[in-house]
Amino acid sequence: MYWERLRIVPALSFACVKVAFSQELNGSTEVEHMWVNDVYFDGERVCGVLVNDPNVLSNVKNGDEVAVPLEQISDWMFAIEGKTYGGFSVQAMRKAMSESERAEHDEAWGLNFGDPDVVLVAYEQQEHPQNLTEHPMSVNTKKNFEEFLRGYPDEITRTDDEGYTMLHHEAIAGNRTRLELLLAKGADKNAKNIHGKTALDYARALGWDHVAEALSK
Incomplete structure (x- = not known):
């Protein structure tokens, strides 16, 4: 979704x-x-x-x-x-x-x-069992997403009304490729939303081991 x-x-x-x-x-x-x-x-x-x-x-x-x-x-x-x-x-x-x-x-x-x-x-x-770990669009849009972050760097640290960062949303969706780009550009992996949760908290709760691994480094 x-x-x-x-x-x-x-x-x-x-x-x-x-x-x-x-x-x-x-x-x-x-x-x-x-x-x-x-x-x-x-x-x-x-x-x-x-x-x-x-x-x-x-x-x-x-x-x-x-x-x-x-x-x-x-x-x-x-x-x-x-x-x-x-x-x-x-x-x-x-x-x-x-x-x-x-x-x-x-x-x-x-x-x-x-x-x-x-x-x-x-x-x-x-149809595509090799894509079970990460949605293919996360990988295929890597270049465009990197260009977006370069043009709009404020989005990396922006929070919504409930304190979610872009890093939170990418972790919830299981998008390791996008998440790694955000981390490389300085996204705060310790940022908490109004529920007191970090992106890593959601990755672990939702069983996204590949995302949790990236956030634990």
């Missing part, structure tokens, strides 16, 4: 996550899992817009802007080049359908979900 926001022409047909929303009703906790799109992740929260009508809950509604911790995500799905990836819960439901019901379901979505027994996990893993 980091790279999708930077594209002039979108590569994804759509991308969304399923969130477990809850509410105390009549002395018990009711939970509904609903889809959220326009997804953005800041290392702390997954933000987006709810696109389902709740069946039971009254504390959220279709069209609400929401922000939830990563732990509330119960599924994810995106589509690219005519294929859907993720959608574990969707495929579980399709598996219980008849062939005609699956065809009707897919037509309603406007997508081809393929074999309900097969969940495509990652585009990079399926």
Whole structure:
């Protein structure tokens, strides 16, 4: 999603996550899992817009802007080049359908979900396994990014309203190539945001070992 926001022409047909929303009703906790799109992740929260009508809950509604911790995500799905990836819960439901019901379901979505027994996990893993460690655009745009930093050096130390630096964002996205350029140009790897976290904190929390290694030097 980091790279999708930077594209002039979108590569994804759509991308969304399923969130477990809850509410105390009549002395018990009711939970509904609903889809959220326009997804953005800041290392702390997954933000987006709810696109389902709740069946039971009254504390959220279709069209609400929401922000939830990563732990509330119960599924994810995106589509690219005519294929859907993720959608574990969707495929579980399709598996219980008849062939005609699956065809009707897919037509309603406007997508081809393929074999309900097969969940495509990652585009990079399926098509370009060598790019699993770092997104290829991080590497391929190295020269342009270096020219950008040369022309706008203030961006290296600029912070947003929550104290995130460019180094924070590159670490969250797993972009080691860009991160190394920032460090070479004097980015402060000890800078903390309002959550008291450095870029290294996010790299470790998100399992980006290749990024954590660069920040630990």
